[in-house]
Amino acid sequence: MTTSAYRHAQALLEIERFAQAETTLRTALATDPGDAGLLTLLAYALRRQSSFAEARSVIEAALQAAPEDAEVHAEHAALLMALPRSGAAVAAAERAVRLDQRHLPILARALSLDDRHAEARNVAARHLAQAPHSAEALVTVADVARQAGDHDEAVRAVQAALAIDPGHRHGRWLLAMLDSERLRVRRSMRLLRDVARDDPTDPDVVAMVWPIRRLLRDLRRWSLLVAPLVCALAYLLGGPAPRLIAATSVLVTAGFAGRLLLPAGRTPWRSLRLTAPALQRAVHAGWLTAALVPAFLCAYAVTSAPWLTIGPVALVPVQWSLALAELHGEVADDPRYHQLLIDFRHDLRKWSAEMREWWEETKREVKQAWREG
CATH class of the missing domain: 1.25.40.10 (Tetratricopeptide repeat domain)
Structure with missing residues (x-):
């Protein structure tokens, strides 16, 4: 040495x-x-x-x-x-x-x-x-x-x-x-x-964005529970109960957002600008859908028009699709992720070659057994 x-x-x-x-x-x-x-x-x-x-x-x-x-x-x-x-x-x-x-x-x-x-x-x-x-x-x-x-x-x-x-x-x-x-x-x-x-x-800019992403994650879960419930009650029962649930949901959402974002200050938002563009797009789109859900619920609580409850239900699959996009954006610029894809393609090609070889060998053995029989 x-x-x-x-x-x-x-x-x-x-x-x-x-x-x-x-x-x-x-x-x-x-x-x-x-x-x-x-x-x-x-x-x-x-x-x-x-x-x-x-x-x-x-x-x-x-x-x-x-x-x-x-x-x-x-x-x-x-x-x-x-x-x-x-x-x-x-x-x-x-x-x-x-x-x-x-x-x-x-x-x-x-x-x-x-x-x-x-x-x-x-x-x-x-x-x-x-x-x-x-x-x-x-x-x-x-x-x-x-x-x-x-x-x-x-x-x-x-x-x-x-x-x-x-x-x-x-x-x-x-x-x-x-x-x-x-x-x-x-x-x-x-x-x-x-x-x-x-x-x-x-x-570690991704770690520093955690308050924003944690809020989006919890709002997705909350919407999955509350949006179908309010919509069902609005059409099946009507009256003040679903409107009260919708108003309470809006207040809970606002309170939890303040609980996470106010102590975090501007750091998460500044850090978000340094993350991969795919993650930024997913987070911004997630924020848009997360803001629309309480907006629809608030409008329903005020007007009692049941059709307004359809919006939050329709946004639930959009929110979860954006969650997948967010996970992809987190690793989009990570060389380890790219190497993992390269390794996966290599393993897939190797497996395909082995399967073709097995199939050809099986056909030969079947043909030989047929001739001998």
Whole structure:
């Protein structure tokens, strides 16, 4: 291994100068192309720059050069998790752990990604027992607890981690996400702003839009319940009851919107402008439909004209269609999503070729059996 190049690249990676580290590593690999350590660092630099296809070819070369190197298998698992290929990531992480117990955190996260939450929590607890005062170990416990749905345990673990290392970036982001799940809007947005301020080159703008998206999600669910109910009552019963339900629904919608948006301030709206255009369009269209539903219900509550209740019912499928568009917009510019589609097409072509081969072989066997019979 070219020790000086390795150390120089490692130092660049620690300060997140991935492009410079990539150049340094490629220069070193020109003279020593089979160095597993340099290849592993290069795969890491490429992964952090979202060059997943190239990172995969590099880590495969590293695996061939050093099949018993724990660091190589750990980076392979991290790459597979990013794609995401959870089953293969677990296998790679298990091999890394067999070679070196220090890689227990990546195994815990891979198991969590594969929805094996009990195993993930056991592995995270093993790692914490080995390093009880490690902020990284506590954040791993918090990560897997959150994925398992144990909010309280996740909060306790991440707060303990931040007590040890108040500047832990992922820990602060995780606490912000946990706060968002409990609608602690002001603290969540403050933490997300602080995390973005620490690294302005890579802000998590999608996370910072959560109050807007959470409101749209809950309004969709509310419309699915209330709109058909009011419409049915308006035509079947009439009278003041459906009008009262419609008016109450409008007030509840307005109150919940204020509960989310007022403490969040302007940050979510500014962040929305930095997201993918597909996500922006879906959110703006979602807002339009979300505003029309209470407008129709309010008009019905005032005028008692039952035909006005048809509008909210007709908008329900539109809202849920926009929810799918919103999910697509979230990943539209994500290279991992594109790589996943590429892998899916590759697997589909491979499966189609295998099916054609099976069909041709089956026909030959049937014809041969027919002749022999």
